[in-house]
Amino acid sequence: MPSIKRQFSVESISELTIARLSIYLRCVDQLEALGIETVSSQELAQRFNLNSAQIRKDLAYFGEFGVRGVGYSVRELRHYLTEILGLNREHRVLIVGAGNLGTALCHYSRFASESFLVVAILDSDPRKIGEPTPGGLLVEDASRLGEIVRQREVEIGVITTPPDTAQRVCDQMVAAHLRAVLNFAPVQVKGPKSVLIRSVDLKVHLEELSFYLTHGMPK
Amino acid sequence: MPSIKRQFSVESISELTIARLSIYLRCVDQLEALGIETVSSQELAQRFNLNSAQIRKDLAYFGEFGVRGVGYSVRELRHYLTEILGLNREHRVLIVGAGNLGTALCHYSRFASESFLVVAILDSDPRKIGEPTPGGLLVEDASRLGEIVRQREVEIGVITTPPDTAQRVCDQMVAAHLRAVLNFAPVQVKGPKSVLIRSVDLKVHLEELSFYLTHGMPK
């Protein structure tokens, strides 16, 4: 079994490609569960509404995983995608904001994947501190963020606070040397380029639906 | 105050433009809260990390809202964006899946915007049916979906079930004539083109972070 290319340059690969790799991984997981051992890019494309040339191109950035005339081994592909996405090790996650969304994610991200472990959920509301979430984790004091990040070797911070405190929390996460931040608050949070910041913006998605409901569907 | 173009063609406008309009609306909301009355595309761009030409182009699809030499009236722009996005009327939302995420969204989408109203949350688990969510809404029986959609004039369905039931729920939503579906389950759900289906994929976002944490940051 060949290994993934050592020399791919992260710079030259589109973020859209990375997002699709995650989708491909999900697809081969399903195929494996069905007992399918080999799959061609065409078959993958048909089954999951994708484009076969794009699948081949996306994969080819990272190595030659397929066999001409045959296709890809489902098992191998799953292995490669897991390795490429960095999912063969555990990522420790900390959530700030123990509201409904924060506590929900606390539980959700556990079943979402083996690779992400929520090691703390913080809040600054004294009434919430010390209380357990449905998942069984105790809410801790937001002022202990730096200390907790260091002690528990946290890499990823998740913001589920109201919008007006999101930027402050993000600044604290940057100061605590978290390497990546996932923001769920409906504001644009900013930080230095050394920290990877991504937002999941529910409001934008709902408003997009509203637009198309009002003006008719897209192409 | 001029009105928005009647004759823009939805087909010719990119989904990315629509998503940005939602961001612009959020930005002018903030400016209005600061008491700022007029803003140029350049100022908007600087303040919120956007591109001024893109702002002008995005807005120009829908009308001539600006004044040359001056800029845009914050109040007017807010009005136009609200109208364009179809946020000047209420959209009724139904959630299927009363787990942590479903109940969280039930509450969340209320404060997210005035324009979206969650009118029902359903589940098929008899232990959950009849129980109140933190927001005070009672969980109803998922088998009543069609009836509830009709009676309460629901437009948008939200899926927060586990992945294995998501497609079935989506099919039921299509059958019940919901016009748009927002899926939070980590699977690709499919439906006819007449129904707008969008997914918010937490797992993909986390795995993208994992990729960059493993291989270094993007450009």
Next chain:
DNA sequence: GCCTGTGAACTCGTTCACAGCC
């Protein structure tokens, strides 16, 4: 014959740069 990997063609989206207007 079939399917991958990939250069080339094309499509789509962004940015530039300036004419037109205040």
Next chain:
DNA sequence: GGCTGTGAACGAGTTCACAGGC
């Protein structure tokens, strides 16, 4: 002088189409 609205230039991303290998 300053800023919008927009064609034109550019760049990114997708799809085509085929050479190469099983």
